[in-house]
Amino acid sequence: MGGEGWLFLFAVLMAAVLLFTMVFFIIMFSDLECDYINPIDLCNKLNQFVLPEMIAHAFLTLLFLLSGQWLAFILNAPLVAFNVNKIMSKNHMYDATEIFRTLSGHKKESFIKLGFYLVSFFYYLYRMILALISGTSLRWLISLWSTLTASRE
Amino acid sequence: MSQPAMLPQGWEARWDHQSQQYVYIDQSTGRSQWEVPTQPSYPSNGVSAPSAPPAAPAPAPSSRPGRRQYPTAQIQQMYGGSGGGAGGYDQQSQQLPLMSNYPDQQQQQQPMAPQFFTPGIQDNTPHQGYPQQAGGPQQGYPGQQPQQQPLPPQQGGWQGQPPLQQGGGMDQMANQFQQMNMGQQPPNQAYGNQKQMHSMQTVNLIGMQPDVRGLEAPPPPFLIPQNAAVTQSPHSQPDPSYQRCTITSMPTTQSLLNKSKLPLALVIAPYRSIRPSDGDMEVPVVEDSVIARCRRCRAYINPFVTFIEGGNRWKCCMCGLSNEVPQLFDWDQREGKPADRWSRKELNHAVVEFIAPTEYMVRPPQPPVYAFCIDVSQQAIQSGMVATAARTILESLDTIPNADKRTKVAIIAVSSSLHFFSLTPGATEASMLVVSDLTDVFLPKPSDILVNLDESRAALESLLGRLSDMFADSHVVGTAMGSALTAAHQLIGKYGGKIIALTASLPTIGEGALKARDDPKLLGTNKESTLLNAANSFYKSFAIECSKQQVTVDMFLFSSSYTDVASLSCLPRYTAGQTYLYPGFNASKPEDAIKFATEFGKLLAMPIGLEAVIRVRATRGIRLSAFHGNFFTRSTDLLALPTVSQDQNYVIELQLEDDLKGPFVVIQTAVLHTTCYGERRIRVITHAMPVTDSIAELYASADQVAIMTYLTNKAVEKAMSSSLEDGRNLVTNNLSTMLTVYKNQVTSAAGASAQLAVPDNLKLLPLLACGLVKHVGLREGTNMSPDLRAYAHCLLTTLPSDSLVSYIHPRFYCLHNMPAEAGTIGEHGVILPPALNLTSERLERHGLFLIEDGQQMFLWVGHEAVPRLIQDVFDLPSYAELQGGKYTLPELDNPFSQRVNAIVAKTRELRRGIYRPHLYVVKSDAEPALRSWALSLLVEDRMDKMSSYAQYLTTVKNKVNGS
């Protein structure tokens, strides 16, 4: 079952990246509140990350689906649905004209997503370790390790 | 020292300390006397004008009892029964008015007489000087009063009179407001040192007809401690037209505010126009550029700071920091000698303007720039829009702000391609440059296209003279307005300024192309709100670009069909411009041409402030939480307005982050702008308001007009973001939660009640709310064009409060039977007839009525109008000859025609702003569409599915009882 280990290793990395994206969003929002950035720049900056973040998350979810990780898939599916719904109703982008009116909502959403990614991060980590310590994976990892060290010499 | 409880209208009593007695001041003339006045004194506005005692009303034989619960009889007598005056067109022979008098009503009403109960303010000391039950709901029904209320002897003057047109009730109320106004005058010793409170009266609304004349009453005053202002200036608080607050006293904590359910918001119109005819004062200017500001919170010095350490330092009234007084503060730079600090304008006036030094400039003052994007498609040419617009610009070339000869102008004609005009300085002819590549427009010779108004005057005049003819054979349908706007933005972006777009057709080509998306199936559904938002992102992103470059867009729309006002109005909304709509414009109708030319001319002549920012500061603990109006919110407390136009209203919601400790708080609005003659100025508006920990006091100090302005903005926001129904519900729910809290917390009445208890100062709020939910912008129904709705939203969110009130609650006059002096010139201009309640019960079959909301006027002609009336007003032999629709009244050589014309003219200039309402003649038995439009302004009536005022009150009452 080497695939599972790889999958969750990838998932851990993705979750970390998404986590940092959310931290970035939240920092930017509080910068806006403190008047360190104007709403136009803020929206231009954040809007670059909105779709990549959603696509990355959807891709991860798709991987879980394809590899039959049902629990992980079910955990992630609602967020995918939420994102798709946002894109369909065309309000996924931050709107500089409305940002102050919607700021509290955006912050709340970012915090919830942050929490979600944090929980998923630890879950993926746990699953990865589980996959690693299960015999086959361990052996597989050792062989990987030996090939790596061998190739270095 | 008997207190002057009831003074005739127009008088004010002030306590004179030296002589230990009251001195009476005639407010219209300023004359004072020791004797108690008995005759009312009337200021200008015709509404409260006196009238000769009318002839005894002739009781009509027919009556329809039980139709309405409220005692209309007295009102009827007051308004309608005075056939005595000149120009009465009562058909005495016919005796069949639609409205009937109820001769016995007065007695019948006795048992149902309104109940008074004074809510539990313990320290409601009788300092206000009038009996507790004064000013109750029976105001305006003078016939009842002698039985209801023991009158102080001073009132004998009018007590015995027959129902006077402006009966005693009105006097009382005006008087009451006047007495409350005393709080605004700092040297007001009548209050002594006791804590000032608003007097609280509860009014029951069910079964009572609202007194619409109260709509013009001033808000409750800010009752700050009398020594709060450093000078005793009478101008230390601003006029409510500049700045007012939904509650005129501030709650100490947010939890108290939440508990009270009252909205807390600031309503400001900092750049409102100054009309000397209304007695407006010019804004005093501090010319020596000594600008004292707090080092910490950057607040400007104002009448509410305190001087400490022998006057060497001043303590900020917002954050409490002690600041140094600037060296030149007490120095007259012009005369070169010491000056009196206490005469400095910023310490005496709530509204002042500072001339800002260069630190306040990001770049040198830019010239005023106007770029006109004129639609020259077939539709635009045929409607005559282009010709009228060109002529108006031509005629306005001298009135466009151009004091220092720097104003720049560009003209772009738009059809399917862009036509630029090279107006070389000194040339007498303009040459046209056509650009048909609409993506990434290339600007040929920009310096010849955007030219100095004076240098290229000749070429400009010749171009404007023949602009319409140049495109006379245009067959282009649709315009590339989006591309033209982008090009204009490129052209003037370097300077900032104004783009004025005039379009008669939907922009279907090029950037920001729109489709006719007004699917009638969506109307009346929850999806209708999508039609009220921008169709594509171009209009928002372009608006942001404009705001960045200090460019304002004004939109003039001349639709004969759908023009997507919702999308196009986005540009004015975020760039601090304004949208103007002329549905079905046709310049061959003189009324259309005059209306547009007048409004457009006024807009061009309007002094504009460039590169403006608005910042509101308040005492520590108060936070700004949301903003409404036409601007771009650049940060949590900074509003960016590329140009600030006159008479626009902004609403700012406030919250309390910290508990308020001091006895009063100060709120200061500062508008930094460049005048159109190149001077950087800061207009500062400061007001102080008391802090209270009592819910009762919060309710007693609530300002119904400001609350309505706030609710209007919230409802429109809700209608756009969610649905129209949610917008309407927001209004009704807000109203009922307020009244629920009032009932439970203030009047402490428990359980269900047949009454709807309302504080006296909010007694017209339900009427305004009823008007708002039935307004074009929010009305229920499936036949409202999205364009009209979107346009109504533009007006609802920008009109200053006084115009907004009449836009929501129109004015209604009876002309065939008006008092003798109505329509004549009084001391302060034309006297208007008394305003009637907005119900069709007032309409008489033989009458002539005027309904106006500041945007339209309807002259309602009853189908049994006597030929003499038709002859006198319209110069036509009979009613049958009269044509309904847009109308220009002839000025005839008879007193009645002159008076009607005077009233129409006065109505047109009654309010601030550039609007010139159309006059429609409505025949009571023809043109159903026009007729029902006029009737839809009568908001107290039932209309389709929408409830009448009485039903609306019942709905609110049930909600109040239900929770």
Ligand SMILES: [Zn+2]
């Ligand atoms: Zn300060």
